[in-house]
Amino acid sequence: MGNLKPEIRDRIVTGSVELFQKMGAKNLSMDDISRSLGMSKKTIYQYFEDKQTLLKVCVNYHFEGQECRMQSIHGENLPAVEEIFQIMDSVSSQIRQMAGAHRLIHDIQTYYPDAWSRFKEHKEKFVISLIEKNLIKGIEEGVYRPEIDVKIIARIRSAEIDAMLNPELFPMYDFNLNRLFEQLLLYFLHGVCTPKGVKILAKLIQKQQQSLNP
Numbered sequence: 001m002g003n004l005k006p007e008i009r010d011r012i013v014t015g016s017v018e019l020f021q022k023m024g025a026k027n028l029s030m031d032d033i034s035r036s037l038g039m040s041k042k043t044i045y046q047y048f049e050d051k052q053t054l055l056k057v058c059v060n061y062h063f064e065g066q067e068c069r070m071q072s073i074h075g076e077n078l079p080a081v082e083e084i085f086q087i088m089d090s091v092s093s094q095i096r097q098m099a100g101a102h103r104l105i106h107d108i109q110t111y112y113p114d115a116w117s118r119f120k121e122h123k124e125k126f127v128i129s130l131i132e133k134n135l136i137k138g139i140e141e142g143v144y145r146p147e148i149d150v151k152i153i154a155r156i157r158s159a160e161i162d163a164m165l166n167p168e169l170f171p172m173y174d175f176n177l178n179r180l181f182e183q184l185l186l187y188f189l190h191g192v193c194t195p196k197g198v199k200i201l202a203k204l205i206q207k208q209q210q211s212l213n214p
Contacts, residue, residue, distance in 0.1 A: 008047065012054070013054075013061050022100050023103075024107045030054075033051075070130060080137040080143055081200045085201070123161060128155060135153060135154060145193070189201055
């Protein structure tokens with residue numbers, strides 16, 4: 001075990017993340033990963049005990065990257081509506097790159113409880129805190145309604161994410177995950193914005209549409 005190399009471990013993780021995002025978790029085998037990486041299964045097993053262990057590391061890698069990007073946007077000290085809109089763009093961009101995003105989330109939720117616990121940790125500890133900070137900023141700027149209860153509304157937003165991932169409400173073959181994410185966030189923002197905030201939101205949506213359809 002003393003000859004393990006960090007660069008090989010990193011290559012396994014980054015390559016596996018791409019495969020999980022493309023194919024989901026349940027149907028992806030260690031043989032598939034071995035073939036795609038051009039690496040023997042024996043080598044992979046030197047670094048990861050089994051697929052479940054590798055998946056958990058990949059999920060953690062994904063959320064660490066996502067949290068870093070969100071913190072970076074938050075650190076730019078943008079106006080509240082623009083900040084949440086940029087975060088939406090960042091997450092939407094990631095979802096668009098994940099051909100099997102809905103399938104992967106369903107597989108993790110259904111078959112891999114250890115990996116799913118990392119998703120819940122990300123949502124309950126990081127996302128809710130970020131939403132609360134954004135809501136406080138928006139109230140101070142006069143773009144979010146002053147009467148909202150920040151802690152309650154942040155958790156309502158978190159519950160919307162849960163609803164988005166509920167296959168009984170949104171069967172994965174009937175709904176596009178990226179479209180769901182964008183629509184639910186816009187629904188949320190229209191609920192918390194003041195008339196001033198709604199005007200800013202409308203301009204951001206128009207700018208986004210112009211950039212997508214030049």
